[in-house]
Amino acid sequence: MALMDKDARVMAGLATATLRPEPVFALGAASVHFGQSARAVRALSDVTLQIHPGERVALVGANGCGKSTLLRLLHGLLKPTAGHVQSADRLRQAMLFQKPHLMRLSVQANIAMGLWLSGTPWRTAKTRALEALACVGLTELAQRSARQLSGGQQQRVAMARAWALSPQVLLLDEPTASLDPHAKREVEALIEAFASGPNAMTLVFASHNLGQVKRLASRVIYLEHGRVLADLPVDDFFGGSLLQQHYPAAHLFVKGELV
Numbered sequence: 058m059a060l061m062d063k064d065a066r067v068m069a070g071l072a073t074a075t076l077r078p079e080p081v082f083a084l085g086a087a088s089v090h091f092g093q094s095a096r097a098v099r100a101l102s103d104v105t106l107q108i109h110p111g112e113r114v115a116l117v118g119a120n121g122c123g124k125s126t127l128l129r130l131l132h133g134l135l136k137p138t139a140g141h142v143q144s145a146d147r148l149r150q151a152m153l154f155q156k157p158h159l160m161r162l163s164v165q166a167n168i169a170m171g172l173w174l175s176g177t178p179w180r181t182a183k184t185r186a187l188e189a190l191a192c193v194g195l196t197e198l199a200q201r202s203a204r205q206l207s208g209g210q211q212q213r214v215a216m217a218r219a220w221a222l223s224p225q226v227l228l229l230d231e232p233t234a235s236l237d238p239h240a241k242r243e244v245e246a247l248i249e250a251f252a253s254g255p256n257a258m259t260l261v262f263a264s265h266n267l268g269q270v271k272r273l274a275s276r277v278i279y280l281e282h283g284r285v286l287a288d289l290p291v292d293d294f295f296g297g298s299l300l301q302q303h304y305p306a307a308h309l310f311v312k313g314e315l316v
Contacts, residue, residue: 080108193214
């Protein structure tokens with residue numbers, strides 16, 4: 058009977074592994090160094106992890122811990138110095154930065170330009186841009202100069218530009234860090250909407266706002282000096298006992314006592 062129970066558990070495990078989708082990202086001992094030889098700065102060291110479709114992954118840690126470097130590595134803006142980074146075939150992804158770069162064009166043209174550069178005819182791109190602006194509630198600003206908008210409005214334009222590309226994965230680097238509370242709530246609501254529903258995007262975002270992490274994330278990765286020291290479901294990360302017993306540095310960070 059014990060053998061049969063063991064076989065049943067093995068079969069159940071195999072079935073679960075078979076049903077789980079392939080990761081959108083897989084990193085194996087990935088490192089990123091800036092500079093040469095002994096003076097090189099180790100921005101990331103031996104990072105091994107997988108991110109699966111539908112996850113909402115928050116990257117947390119002190120300034121300089123490697124959050125932004127990891128996001129840029131996932132987006133292909135950086136190459137690993139050692140190890141490897143793999144992404145799913147034909148993966149569509151977009152990245153938002155803390156301060157979006159907008160061209161000296163209208164709001165609509167800023168969004169349409171990204172589509173046009175990816176091969177969409179200009180007329181179609183302009184129509185899609187209006188759909189994207191409706192999605193973020195900025196249709197009435199379509200013909201305004203993008204650089205004349207407030208910080209919160211500019212970030213929503215950047216969200217619209219990402220949405221227009223229909224990405225499967227959205228990477229965000231401190232997307233609300235420089236915004237006022239009202240604008241933060243608006244951008245958070247958009248992020249939540251993008252990660253919900255039948256066409257939900259996989260999210261990977263860096264944030265210093267632990268309240269935001271609790272609201273948006275399903276999984277939290279804590280980095281320190283370029284290394285992953287904790288990788289937990291959000292409830293376990295903020296649950297207290299597990300973090301305190303097994304991840305003391307992350308526990309101190311959450312309490313605001315990290316030296």
